[in-house]
Amino acid sequence: MNKKPELLAPAGNFEKLKVAFHYGADAVYAGLDKLSLRANADNFSREDLKAAVVYTHSIGKRIYIALNIYFTPDQSEQIIDAVKFIHEIQPDGLILSDLGTLGLAQQFAPNTPIHISTQANSMNQYAVSLYKSLGSKRIVLARELSIEHIKEIRNSVPDIQLEAFVHGAMCIAYSGRCLLSSYMTTNALGGRDGINDDVRSANKGDCSHSCRWEFVLKEKSRANENFEITEDDAGTYILSSKDICMIEHLEDLINAGVDSFKIEGRMKSILYISSIVRAYRFVLDRLFANQQPCVTDEILKELNVVSHREFSTGFFYTNPQSTANVTASIKYERNVRLAAMVIKAGKASEIKLYNKLSNSDTIDLIGNNMKTVKVLRIVMRNSFNEIVTSVNHTELITIELYDATDNLIIPEKYDILRIESGF
Numbered sequence: 197m198n199k200k201p202e203l204l205a206p207a208g209n210f211e212k213l214k215v216a217f218h219y220g221a222d223a224v225y226a227g228l229d230k231l232s233l234r235a236n237a238d239n240f241s242r243e244d245l246k247a248a249v250v251y252t253h254s255i256g257k258r259i260y261i262a263l264n265i266y267f268t269p270d271q272s273e274q275i276i277d278a279v280k281f282i283h284e285i286q287p288d289g290l291i292l293s294d295l296g297t298l299g300l301a302q303q304f305a306p307n308t309p310i311h312i313s314t315q316a317n318s319m320n321q322y323a324v325s326l327y328k329s330l331g332s333k334r335i336v337l338a339r340e341l342s343i344e345h346i347k348e349i350r351n352s353v354p355d356i357q358l359e360a361f362v363h364g365a366m367c368i369a370y371s372g373r374c375l376l377s378s379y380m381t382t383n384a385l386g387g388r389d390g391i392n393d394d395v396r397s398a399n400k401g402d403c404s405h406s407c408r409w410e411f412v413l414k415e416k417s418r419a420n421e422n423f424e425i426t427e428d429d430a431g432t433y434i435l436s437s438k439d440i441c442m443i444e445h446l447e448d449l450i451n452a453g454v455d456s457f458k459i460e461g462r463m464k465s466i467l468y469i470s471s472i473v474r475a476y477r478f479v480l481d482r483l484f485a486n487q488q489p490c491v492t493d494e495i496l497k498e499l500n501v502v503s504h505r506e507f508s509t510g511f512f513y514t515n516p517q518s519t520a521n522v523t524a525s526i527k528y529e530r531n532v533r534l535a536a537m538v539i540k541a542g543k544a545s546e547i548k549l550y551n552k553l554s555n556s557d558t559i560d561l562i563g564n565n566m567k568t569v570k571v572l573r574i575v576m577r578n579s580f581n582e583i584v585t586s587v588n589h590t591e592l593i594t595i596e597l598y599d600a601t602d603n604l605i606i607p608e609k610y611d612i613l614r615i616e617s618g619f
């Protein structure tokens with residue numbers, strides 16, 4: 197087997213970055229305010245990003261910064277300024293897609309390794325080789341490539357890092373090269389009645405996921421009438437893709453020569469990041485320690501407890517011409533919800549609450565290495581040191597946790613309390 201790939205997680209903000217590392221990510225990718233392809237993720241301010249690079253390096257991990265918009269001439273100054281800033285803070289990679297940004301990076305950030313974003317749609321060995329000759333260190337492969345294609349690219353261009361998405365949402369267009377969102381959020385064109393969307397362009401990092409809206413059929417002479425085209429009770433979502441989940445096929449990707457396994461989702465919650473990252477970390481480590489089975493029932497359950505769409509293997513074993521991987525159901529499946537995160541660990545731990553928590557809830561404490569402890573008893577104290585039976589998400593409290601045999605559980609910082617909700 198080839199060498200162990202990097203596990204690369206999304207970091208929509210500083211808190212998510214710390215959570216991703218706690219649960220086992222080797223590296224994270226983050227965006228700079230308004231200039232990456234996730235203009236809506238709660239991106240990092242410059243100050244945060246600078247601190248994030250220092251923090252990441254202090255724990256021996258890596259951080260890549262996305263500046264992957266396709267920009268217009270009026271945005272040039274902004275991009276140059278951002279590239280210079282990235283040069284100053286020295287992350288481990290600059291993810292870009294626009295050739296203009298590549299030229300600017302060579303000029304203003306010569307020491308920062310360049311990663312070519314999936315948004316550049318690198319689909320063959322010639323494109324990869326050209327990007328390499330232009331100084332790129334890594335290619336984030338287009339999500340439309342099969343395992344066989346990746347092997348061919350790897351064999352033709354051996355000395356470049358290849359990164360592939362292994363988990364998360366897919367796009368119905370060619371990796372974000374899509375005008376649906378711009379069109380459907382322009383009020384004069386297809387904008388939604390009564391909804392004050394600004395024009396939101398997927399190519400400028402602000403996709404509104406219009407492909408996932410519910411659609412109806414209209415007949416021209418009866419403009420006020422909607423004809424339903426029904427897939428299931430929830431409606432019709434003809435453009436909405438299934439999510440990718442490659443957890444059972446990691447060995448195929450390793451043998452094809454992929455160096456970095458990327459998890460999608462800079463807008464996803466810390467609950468999502470903790471579950472998905474720890475599951476992939478666990479399987480990857482078991483794979484390289486020759487432990488069987490690598491993917492246990494517990495892991496499959498873990499991937500399914502957090503919000504997601506129907507899973508598929510994307511286009512790794514099929515191609516976009518034969519199947520569009522459209523989901524048959526709109527439902528976001530999940531059956532746990534986030535209660536709190538430990539921010540100061542000890543016998544009595546301080547927690548940050550995200551939802552109402554009551555001592556009658558069915559709670560799991562989760563941590564790295566797939567640690568999952570059933571909490572049978574919880575003692576909560578408010579800021580006046582009074583014992584309370586329920587708290588809401590605005591309060592700062594301390595807790596003591598007890599397991600099934602009434603032993604005190606000592607959590608770690610960034611461990612998460614989640615509530616079984618069964619919905």
Ligand code: SF4
Nearest residue numbers: 367369374398403407
């Ligand atoms: S609207 Fe849908 S298909 Fe278009 S870029 Fe956004 S997620 Fe992709």
